[in-house]
Amino acid sequence: MTALPDTFARPSRLGTATPPDFHYPRVSERFWGYEVSFNEQVVDLAVLARGVTLLVTIGAFLAAAAVWLLPDGAFTGAAAVSKALISFGLLILSGCLAHFAGRSTRVQVQVDKNAGELREVVKGLTGASIVLTRHGLDTVRSVTVVPSIMHPSLGQVHVTLQDDARIAVGDGAVTALYSLRDRLSADCGLEQAGSAREAVWSGPLQG
Structure with a gap:
């Protein structure tokens, strides 16, 4: 599940950075539905771990190259074989760490209307x-707009599942989130009390 920022739920975050265009939810249309991304970049343990892993990856790669600069007397047996094994091992380690460091920490929510699914995804090293x-x-029970405690004009769209689990789907200005809430509610087969209804004409205006 997506961890919610400290201004909305648990105070487990270390800090946030708010870009200047933090007003409208970022919705990208896809042939199977649409994808919602967050404007807010949350600096948490996952981001810090990714940064540390990137530094270790660079260090392992440099160490793999530096092995060949050491004198042969530093190795027992065949120096070339020892250097090759150590260098190869460090390259494998740096490759594994690079795979982790290259993965995005920004969670995106995909609404797949073809498959009838709501997915939380992150982008991998290759963009997949x-x-x-x-x-x-x-399984969606309700879709609501939740204002921020620190900045009431900003908020998030929260999806509550049947098992009471909650997923944050998009952020931005509260007034700009209601259209996303209504769209998501309609896709989930829900009806919002505050959503706009189609006008029903009667009398001489009836067509």
Whole structure:
């Protein structure tokens, strides 16, 4: 599940950075539905771990190259074989760490209307989506707009599932989030009390 920022739920975050265009939810249309990304970049343990891993990756890669600069007397047996094994091992280590460091920490929510799914994904090193969680649209119980405690004019769209689990889907200005809430509610087969209804004409205006 997506961890919610400290201004909305748990105070487990270390800090946030708010870009200047933090007003409208970022929705990208796809042939299977749409994808919602967050404007807010949350600096948490995952981001810090990614940064540390990147530094270790660079260090392991440099160490793999530096092995060949050491004198042969520093190795027992065949120096070339020892250097090759150590260098190869460090390259494998740096490759594994690079795979982790290259993965994005920004969680995106995909609404797949063809498959009837709500997915939380992150982008991998090659840009492919890595699915974190997968839920059916029919398991959504409610879709609400939750204002921020620190900045009431900003908020998030929260999806509550049948098992009371909560997923944050997009952020931005509260007044700009209601259209996303209504769209997501309609896709999940829900009806919002505050959503706009189609006008019903009667009398001489009836067509």
